[in-house]
Amino acid sequence: MDAVGARFGRPEPRRRVRDFVAGLLAPLPTKNCWTIAEHAGDDGPGGMQDLIGRASWDDAEVRADVRDFVAARLGHPDGVLLIDETGDLKKGVHTVGVQRQYSGTAGKIENCQLAVHLSYASPAGHTLIDVALYLPKSWIEDPMRRAEAGVPDSVGFATKPQLARRLIDTAVAGGLPCRWVAGDEAYGGDPHLAAALRDQRLGYVLAVACSHRVPTGLGVARTDQIAADLPPRAWQRISAGNGAKGHRYYDWAFITLPLAADQHHGHHWLLLRRNRTTGELAFYRCWSPDLVPLHHLVAVAGRRWSIEESFQAAKTGLGLDQHQHRRWQAWHRWTTLVIAAHAFLAAAAATNTTSSGNLIPITVNELRRLFHALVIEAARRVADVIAWSIFRRRHQATAKTSHYARQALREP
Known part of the structure; x- marks a missing residue:
C-alpha cells in the first residue's frame, strides 16, 4: 500500500483500497463489492462501489506503481515479458467488450470479454x-x-x-528490467510486433503455427515440413523448467535463419519442440541481438507457462473474473487492484525461497491463505458479521416491498 497510496489523495480512499485488496486476498466464496465490503466491516457496499465506479483516481498510474514495485522486488536483467490473453465468460450484451468470440479459456466460441495481459517473470518469481x-x-x-x-x-x-505492443512499450519505457518477450501463436504470427521488439533490442521466443513459412537456405518452407526433414541427431532432450512432478522434458531442435536477417542485425532461429510421449510438435520464431545457446531459448519458451499459473491464481484466488461491473473505468479499476494483490503475493513469496526439512518454499496460494488467517481474519469482529446479516435482510425487505408495489400498479 505504500507503493500505490500516493495515487489516492485523501486518507479515506487509501484505507478503502487497503480493505478492498484485503478482501481480494480473503477466501470469500465470491468476490464483488458487496462481499468485500462485508469482509471489511463496512455498513454497506456503497463505499466499495464508489471506489470502483466514481472516486477520483487513475488506474493506469496505479499499475505504473505496481510495475515499479515488481521491478524493485523481482527485477532481473534477464527478465521475461509474457503476453497472453484470457477470457471472462459473461451473460448479456451490456458489459464492456462482451460479444460472442473465441475464448482460449473456454476452448470455444462463447459470450465473453477478452483482455490482453502482460506478466513479468524472473528467477525471483512471476506476476x-x-x-x-x-x-x-x-x-x-x-x-x-x-x-x-x-x-x-x-x-x-x-x-x-x-x-500487446503498447503494454510492452509502456513496461520498457517505465524502466522494467527485461531481455526477452514470449507469447503464443496469436502474437508470433504478427510480423509488426516482432519487428517492434527487434527495434527495441528485445529478444523474443514467439510461438507460430505449423503452417508458418520461414526463409531457409533451400528456399521458403513450412515449419512442419522442416520438422519432418530433420534427422534424429538434430533433436536434444532438454528440460523447459521445473514442474510440480519433475522436469518438463521435451525434445528440442533449432535451425539458424540467416536469410531472415534485416536492419536490426541480430540472429534469427526457428525453434522446434516435440512431446516425447505423443510426438506433438510446437514451433517458435526466435530472435536475439546476441548469439545464445539452445538451452537459453528453451528456458525462455518454458517461462511462458508461468502466465497461465498467474491467470489461475488471479481467477481462483483473487476474483479476477468475478467482477460485476459493466463500464470501462470500473472494469479497469477492478482488474488493476487484482493485479496489485497478485504482485504483493508474488513479491512476498519471493522473500522465502528456501525451507528447512522436507518442505517446499511457500507458494503464492499458500501465502494468501496464511496472510488471511494470521493477519486479516484475526482483526475481524463478531459484530461485523451480525451487522451485515441485518443489513442484507433489511435490503431484501426493501426490495420485496418495491417489487410488490410495482406489481400492484400493473395487476388488478
Missing part, C-alpha cells in the same frame, strides 16, 4: 503487471453502446498484438 481490454469492432462502431459503457472517445480498434 501480472499490466492489462488492456480488447474491444471488438462491433463495439468500436456503435457510439451508443460505447457511451453507455463509458468507453473514452480516444479508444479506437486495436488488434491483440497491437495491444
Whole structure:
C-alpha cells in the first residue's frame, strides 16, 4: 500500500483500497463489492462501489506503481515479458467488450470479454503487471453502446498484438528490467510486433503455427515440413523448467535463419519442440541481438507457462473474473487492484525461497491463505458479521416491498 497510496489523495480512499485488496486476498466464496465490503466491516457496499465506479483516481498510474514495485522486488536483467490473453465468460450484451468470440479459456466460441495481459517473470518469481481490454469492432462502431459503457472517445480498434505492443512499450519505457518477450501463436504470427521488439533490442521466443513459412537456405518452407526433414541427431532432450512432478522434458531442435536477417542485425532461429510421449510438435520464431545457446531459448519458451499459473491464481484466488461491473473505468479499476494483490503475493513469496526439512518454499496460494488467517481474519469482529446479516435482510425487505408495489400498479 505504500507503493500505490500516493495515487489516492485523501486518507479515506487509501484505507478503502487497503480493505478492498484485503478482501481480494480473503477466501470469500465470491468476490464483488458487496462481499468485500462485508469482509471489511463496512455498513454497506456503497463505499466499495464508489471506489470502483466514481472516486477520483487513475488506474493506469496505479499499475505504473505496481510495475515499479515488481521491478524493485523481482527485477532481473534477464527478465521475461509474457503476453497472453484470457477470457471472462459473461451473460448479456451490456458489459464492456462482451460479444460472442473465441475464448482460449473456454476452448470455444462463447459470450465473453477478452483482455490482453502482460506478466513479468524472473528467477525471483512471476506476476501480472499490466492489462488492456480488447474491444471488438462491433463495439468500436456503435457510439451508443460505447457511451453507455463509458468507453473514452480516444479508444479506437486495436488488434491483440497491437495491444500487446503498447503494454510492452509502456513496461520498457517505465524502466522494467527485461531481455526477452514470449507469447503464443496469436502474437508470433504478427510480423509488426516482432519487428517492434527487434527495434527495441528485445529478444523474443514467439510461438507460430505449423503452417508458418520461414526463409531457409533451400528456399521458403513450412515449419512442419522442416520438422519432418530433420534427422534424429538434430533433436536434444532438454528440460523447459521445473514442474510440480519433475522436469518438463521435451525434445528440442533449432535451425539458424540467416536469410531472415534485416536492419536490426541480430540472429534469427526457428525453434522446434516435440512431446516425447505423443510426438506433438510446437514451433517458435526466435530472435536475439546476441548469439545464445539452445538451452537459453528453451528456458525462455518454458517461462511462458508461468502466465497461465498467474491467470489461475488471479481467477481462483483473487476474483479476477468475478467482477460485476459493466463500464470501462470500473472494469479497469477492478482488474488493476487484482493485479496489485497478485504482485504483493508474488513479491512476498519471493522473500522465502528456501525451507528447512522436507518442505517446499511457500507458494503464492499458500501465502494468501496464511496472510488471511494470521493477519486479516484475526482483526475481524463478531459484530461485523451480525451487522451485515441485518443489513442484507433489511435490503431484501426493501426490495420485496418495491417489487410488490410495482406489481400492484400493473395487476388488478
